[in-house]
Amino acid sequence: MEQLLLNPIKKVDGEINLPGSKSLSNRALLLAALASGTTTLTNLLDSDDIRHMLNALTKLGVNYQLSADKKQCVVEGLGRAFNTQELGDIELFLGNAGTAMRPLCAALCLGQGEYTLTGEPRMFERPIGSLVDSLKQAGADVTYLKNENYPPLKIKGTGLKGGTITIDGSVSSQFLTAFLMSAPMSSEDTTINIVGELVSKPYIKITLQIMQDFGVEVDNVGGEYQSFVIKGGQTYQAPGNYLVEGDASSASYFLAAAAIGGGSIKVTGIGKKSVQGDIQFADALEAMGANIEWGDDYIKASKGELKAIDMDMNHIPDAAMTIAVAALFAEGTTKITNVYNWRVKETDRLYAMATELRKVGAEVVEGHDFIEVTAPAQIKHAEIDTYDDHRIAMCFSLVALSGTPVTINDPKCTSKTFPDYFEKLASVSF
Ligand SMILES: O=C(O)C1=C[C@@H](OP(=O)(O)O)[C@@H](O)[C@H](O)C1
Numbered sequence: 456m457e458q459l460l461l462n463p464i465k466k467v468d469g470e471i472n473l474p475g476s477k478s479l480s481n482r483a484l485l486l487a488a489l490a491s492g493t494t495t496l497t498n499l500l501d502s503d504d505i506r507h508m509l510n511a512l513t514k515l516g517v518n519y520q521l522s523a524d525k526k527q528c529v530v531e532g533l534g535r536a537f538n539t540q541e542l543g544d545i546e547l548f549l550g551n552a553g554t555a556m557r558p559l560c561a562a563l564c565l566g567q568g569e570y571t572l573t574g575e576p577r578m579f580e581r582p583i584g585s586l587v588d589s590l591k592q593a594g595a596d597v598t599y600l601k602n603e604n605y606p607p608l609k610i611k612g613t614g615l616k617g618g619t620i621t622i623d624g625s626v627s628s629q630f631l632t633a634f635l636m637s638a639p640m641s642s643e644d645t646t647i648n649i650v651g652e653l654v655s656k657p658y659i660k661i662t663l664q665i666m667q668d669f670g671v672e673v674d675n676v677g678g679e680y681q682s683f684v685i686k687g688g689q690t691y692q693a694p695g696n697y698l699v700e701g702d703a704s705s706a707s708y709f710l711a712a713a714a715i716g717g718g719s720i721k722v723t724g725i726g727k728k729s730v731q732g733d734i735q736f737a738d739a740l741e742a743m744g745a746n747i748e749w750g751d752d753y754i755k756a757s758k759g760e761l762k763a764i765d766m767d768m769n770h771i772p773d774a775a776m777t778i779a780v781a782a783l784f785a786e787g788t789t790k791i792t793n794v795y796n797w798r799v800k801e802t803d804r805l806y807a808m809a810t811e812l813r814k815v816g817a818e819v820v821e822g823h824d825f826i827e828v829t830a831p832a833q834i835k836h837a838e839i840d841t842y843d844d845h846r847i848a849m850c851f852s853l854v855a856l857s858g859t860p861v862t863i864n865d866p867k868c869t870s871k872t873f874p875d876y877f878e879k880l881a882s883v884s885f
């Protein structure tokens with residue numbers, strides 16, 4: 456196994472032009488593929504999760520031209536649902552990309568064809584049953600090829616008819632996102648009612664915004680994310696050009712590094728008007744004592760005396776992992792609550808974060824849906840296992856700001872969303 460020894464970083468300083476947002480890249484690719492007209496996507500993310508979506512679109516008969524640096528993609532929209540009936544069963548390998556598996560699962564039900572949706576072993580442990588149950592209410596034909604409620608799946612595309620649907624929102628917002636994006640192409644109108652407490656709400660804002668950018672309005676009844684009405688029989692309209700915002704979750708590592716390490720870092724490609732909920736990571740970091748400056752197209756962080764916070768981070772589940780490591784540098788006990796679904800992401804993140812934080816000396820309480828981290832008097836050198844989880848590799852790089860080195864096992868796992876993360880970190884490290 457490859458290992459990366461990160462030597463102590465004395466201070467960080469500089470500017471990082473963020474890679475494109477994973478959430479927006481995969482949504483934009485799918486909607487551009489379904490839309491009528493041609494879309495030029497710029498600042499597309501080049502990473503494993505996006506490659507899986509692109510490969511799937513190729514197999515589904517979508518024409519696109521990717522630039523040499525893979526950051527620009529011109530997509531010729533189909534102007535209709537996928538139709539691959541004459542090709543027989545098509546196998547789509549979607550790695551561990553939730554933003555490919557869940558939205559494609561719904562979109563493939565809309566058209567005509569037979570599909571096997573598969574992925575990495577971890578994908579077979581990540582639930583999808585709530586989405587499948589909802590799609591079945593709208594007439595979909597989806598079966599489980601291994602374990603009930605988990606991929607791999609077999610889909611027979613027969614169209615979605617719409618109607619009144621319930622979706623359990625308590626495990627992943629991606630189920631609602633997937634249904635919302637397909638609903639306009641159902642034959643009839645759809646009303647979606649959420650049951651259970653909807654998690655990761657800000658990702659639904661991203662979904663509604665990008666649907667609007669592609670010409671479709673959703674009635675979010677009462678603005679409460681509880682009930683949605685979508686007209687059927689619609690076609691997405693290509694917006695011409697679509698600029699993908701920088702990735703706000705990827706920004707969290709650099710902003711935290713500046714808050715901990717001194718100097719200042721400006722991340723560009725996101726700002727105060729960004730649609731991504733993970734920009735609220737900067738508020739959490741500010742609450743810990745960091746100095747934050749907001750621009751239209753940047754966020755800048757600089758060092759502050761960090762103190763512990765106690766915060767519900769259900770709205771920023773991905774960036775919250777960065778707070779858990781920043782807690783190593785904060786006075787007191789940091790408590791991150793309402794993050795049960797950390798357990799069903801790339802790995803069981805509550806267990807993994809607790810285990811790895813203890814290795815560097817922290818005192819940790821791992822709860823059913825929370826984690827408490829108390830900074831050690833002295834951070835210890837450790838080999839950090841990354842569990843094939845890009846975010847564990849990235850957030851534990853911050854340990855190097857302690858004056859103690861840190862070893863990251865399997866550093867290449869950052870390829871899921873940020874292949875050149877460690878090079879970018881080195882470029883602002885002194
Ligand atoms: O819709 C999205 O783009 C995402 C939603 C979140 O997942 P959950 O809704 O499962 O929490 C987030 O963790 C994931 O990285 C991306």
Ligand SMILES: C=C(OP(=O)(O)O)C(=O)O
Pocket residue numbers: 551552553554773800801846872
């Ligand atoms: C949870 C994540 O990914 P996915 O889109 O596969 O759910 C993540 O990137 O932290």
